[in-house]
Amino acid sequence: MCGIVGLFLKKDDLRPKLGDMLTDMLITMTDRGPDSAGIAIYGDDSDGLKVTVQSDTPESDFAGLDTALGEALSSPVTMKAVDTHAVLTLPEGTRDAAIAFLEARGLRIMGLGEAMEIYKEIGLPKDVAARFNLRAMGGSHGIGHTRMATESAVTTLGAHPFSTDEDQCLVHNGSLSNHNQMRRILTEKGFAPRTENDTEVAACYISSRIAEGANLGEALEGTLDDLDGFFTFVMGTKTGFGVVRDPIACKPAVMAETDDYVAFGSEYRAFANLPGIEAARVWEPEPATVYFWER
Amino acid sequence: MTATATAATTDLQTLDMAEIELREVNAALQGAPATNYTQFEIRNPRGSHAVAVGLDAEIEVTVKGSTGYYCAGMNKLATVHVEGSVGPGAAENMMSGTVIVEGDASQYAGATGHGGLLVIKGNASSRCGISMKGIDIVVHGNIGHMSAFMAQKGNLVVLGDAGDALGDSLYEARLFVRGAVKSLGADCIEKEMRPEHLEILRDLLDKAGADAKPEEFKRYGSARKLYNFNIDHADEY
DSSP: OOEEEEEEESSGGGGGGHHHHHHHHHHHTGGGOOSEEEEEEEOSOOSSEEEEEEOSSHHHHHTTHHHHHHHHHTSOOEEEEETTEEEEEEOTTOHHHHHHHHHHTTOEEEEEESSEEEEEEESOHHHHHHHHTGGGOOOSEEEEEEEOOSSSOSOTTTSSOEEEETTEEEEEEEEESSHHHHHHHHHHTTOOOSSSOHHHHHHHHHHHHHHTTOOHHHHHHHHHHHOOEEEEEEEEOSSEEEEEEOSSOOSOOEEEEOSSEEEEESSGGGGTTSTTGGGSEEEOOOTTOOEEEEO | OOHHHHHHHHHEEEEETTTSOHHHHHHHHHTGGGSSOOEEEEEOOTTOSSTTOSOBSSOEEEEESOOOTTTTTTOBSOEEEESSOBOTTTTTTOOSSEEEESSOBOTTTTTTOOSSEEEESSOBOTTTTTTOEEEEEEESSOBOTTTTTTOOEEEEEESSOBOSSBTTTOOSOEEEESSOBSOBOTTEEEEOOOHHHHHHHHHHHHHTTOOOOGGGOEEEEEOSSSSOOOGGGGGGO
8 A cells, every 4th residue: 555745845934843733743744654664865965975774783783883994085065864764975976985885884775866865664654754754844845654564574774765866865665567577677777776676766767867868747658658567756856746546546655735835745744734734726636747846 | 592593403403523433424414314413524534434324314513624435425415524644535325415525526526426416625636536427626726647447327517737648438428627638548538519518508607606617618528439438339238
């Protein structure tokens, strides 16, 4: 089943409340996906590239990690550790060396970006939200997902959102039927998925299209031609927020827009606490139609 | 305050979903015949599923806001008025009564309905009236793809446009569309509009408070090539 929520702010005054609003939306979608939950949040631009890493043994893995990475890169690194996740801000030009260092230490890379941080874990959405203190996070836009697993196991890496390039993330409700074939094609193109998950294949596909020069809308348009299966996708980029549903459109979706925000939910329930929802324009996104907003 | 006004006030029972659970709300509505209440108002539905389902009495229910899945499902005799939008499966398997939705309806509104009237004042999305079996549905706006799939009986009236594959594998339901039809499904064809059809349409438009003339519509129905139906054997079915 799965639940998706997304919120894209049009005005700055709600930014401090982004995490709070998204957390309410996420928890409301618990009965659509109690296996795992995740959120990608686009905060303020940092001083450099941020990498979000995850560890099952954070006490030992994160102790002194910033110092060790800083020494390896010959430049200081800042770290914010929250539960099983840590966000490291890298000095300029150290991306590849940093990733190699972090992976060699057995850390899982959740995502990279100047604005985006990703937090995802197995467990009930309310527990995941509390562990990462999602409510306190501010930002310009964010996407969340509650997962009821079908195509692959309930693991941290199988949780959504999936990030396959800098500041890009994807959440998905549905299941893809041509992901094995697409996995081979993407691997040849240099966009190899890291997990067995079908959604990650879609994320890699969109990242490959953006790398080839497509904008967010064009990349999402491509999913209608090249991906087979059931999908409602919600995609975030550093400055954008997009939605597309497959032509059959079995997977539910509803959107709301006011002067202050654009919101996405698998169900209207997710919007119940949003400010001004009574007067919002609420509609169901059309099948095989791309919607996207850029700031 | 006059005695009449007092009686009218006490006849309305308010059910606030900010204070009571869904089960309590539906139990109050389903238990209405044993009480004096005939009018109910549901506040703060906040997109909840299965609001006002399984009603079985001539009561009037107003829902003050939007609901989730299966609103007013399995309705019999009651009138349910939703002052908002409804999620998937609204008025599914309705037997009789009336369901009016002021906003939009998500997919498969009115599916499998045996009778009664469903009025959607906004748009209905995909699969509206799928497998309808005698229900009348009037949509003031547009309907999505695969609407009236395998529809057996009843009338689907659309003031706006219809999406792809309208009436695919249709049986004997009548489809009336005023706007454009993106495509017709297998075995669905445009048919002649005869006086009796205009009469049916006029009556439904009137009941649904729709500002449209019957003459503006086209009628679609089954070509009867796909299913095993022989009119000469109708008595034996």
